[in-house]
Amino acid sequence: MAQWIVDYLPTWNIIRISGIAAYVLLFAGVFLGIAQGMPMAKGKPKAAMFKWHTRTTWLAFGLGLVHALTLYIDHYSPFTWGELLIPFTASVHPIGSGLGTLAFYGLVIVLLSSDLRNKLGRKWWFMFHMLSYPVFIGLLVHGMVTGTDSGNIIMRMIYVFTGLSILGITVLRGMLRERKGPEITIGPKRATSGSPSEQNWVEGFGLVGTVRPKHLK
Template sequence: MAQWIVDYLPTWNIIRISGIAAYLLLFVGVFLGIAQGMPMAKGKPKAVMFKWHTRTTWLAFGLGIVHGLTLIVDHYSPFTWSELFLPFTASVHPVGSGLGTLAFYGLVIVLLSSDLRDRLGRKWWFLFHMLSYPVFVGLLIHGLVTGSDSGNVFIRMMYVFTGLSMIGITVLRGMLRERKGPEITIGPKQTPPESRTERKWAEAYGLAVPAGQEQFNR
């Protein structure tokens, strides 16, 4: 019965749809993560963006698992387990497939580091979370190289739009942070230089929750 189901699964369509959907959800997740760190993002809108940043990233992870496992039972060009888990060993599009595997591992690290943030500390959490950028780039290249629909003009435009949007919002966030000006401290309050620098860079790219926001999001 199980083999019959596998034989008649539209594996090729599942691979295509889950791959594109996972990429788009990751784009939305990273984009919202940067956007919620903008100086004008405050209060409830900021909390909503942070919530959907987390949800869409986890949904992308789930669809990535579906995408990978379906490759094992694909009728046309099935992957072996070693080709799926060992980067650059696939017989078809080894470079593009390898980037997809590495991007998946990077996404696992990003998600785990978020859950272990209190134990890791801000410095290590920030370093791990910055993997979101190479993960996104890796999946973009993976889709362009290995995607059966990457030759379609609309799919190609989708990759161009999402790539340029990510560059644009990253540059904009950095410019807004620079224009904010120096921090003004009243009274004896002192912030260690290292912690302040880490906080500044984390908030600059939307990777940190501003002070007082942690309990609000929970």
């Protein structure tokens, strides 16, 4: 029965849709994570951006998992567990597939480190959190290289728009942080501990993760 269901699943469409949706959701999570730390983001809008930043990132992770598992049961060009888990060993598009595997591992590290932030400490958490940038870039290149829809003009526009958007908002936030200093925070504004220099260093960029302020738990 289970094999019959697998045989008749539209695996090719599931792979395409889950991959594209995971990338778009990750873009939304990264973008909202940066935007919610802007000086002008305050009150309810800031809390809403933080909430959706967390939700879209976890949804991206879930769809990425669906994408990988469907590649394993695909009828046309199935991947082995080794090709899925070991970067750059795939027989088809080894570079692009390897970047996708590394990006997925990086996303797992970012999400877990965010949940363990209190145990890791702010500096270590920040170092892991900065993996969000190579994760996003890795998935961008992965989609462009391996995606069967990457030649479509709409998909090309999506890749260009999302890439330039992350670059633009990162530069803008860096400029505003330079002027505003420690007022830029991760998540809704709350009391923090540690030296001022440590706060300045860590609170520069809020990308992806699940850092939960006390009043949001």
